[in-house]
Amino acid sequence: MAFAWKAAGITYNRYxxxxxxVVRRSLKEGPRLQAERRGEMDLRFAKWQNGKQGENKSLGEANASAMAEQAKAE
Incomplete structure (x- = not known):
């Protein structure tokens, strides 16, 4: 028997x-707000070329712009 997250076709990290x-949303108002703030994160990345680091970019913004470009192309 496979794990439910595998059967759903998602990664363990996404699960x-x-x-x-779900747990954060089930909390009462005060603790929920504190937990939601702890759950926020800002991932950044940079491409390396010829041994030099490129510009740091926000992963969320980069994904949004890539999805918008892909939608325009289709």
Whole structure:
């Protein structure tokens, strides 16, 4: 028998993110706001070329712009 997250076709990391969001949303107002603030994160990345680091970019913004470009192309 496969794990439910595997059967759903998601990664374990994504499964954990979904479970954490569900738990945070189930809390009462005060603790929920504190937990949501702790759950926020800002991932950044940079491409390296010829041994030099490129510009740091926000992963969320980069994904949004890539999805917008892909939608325009289709």
């Amino acid at each position: 954990l993110a979904i479970a954490a969001r």
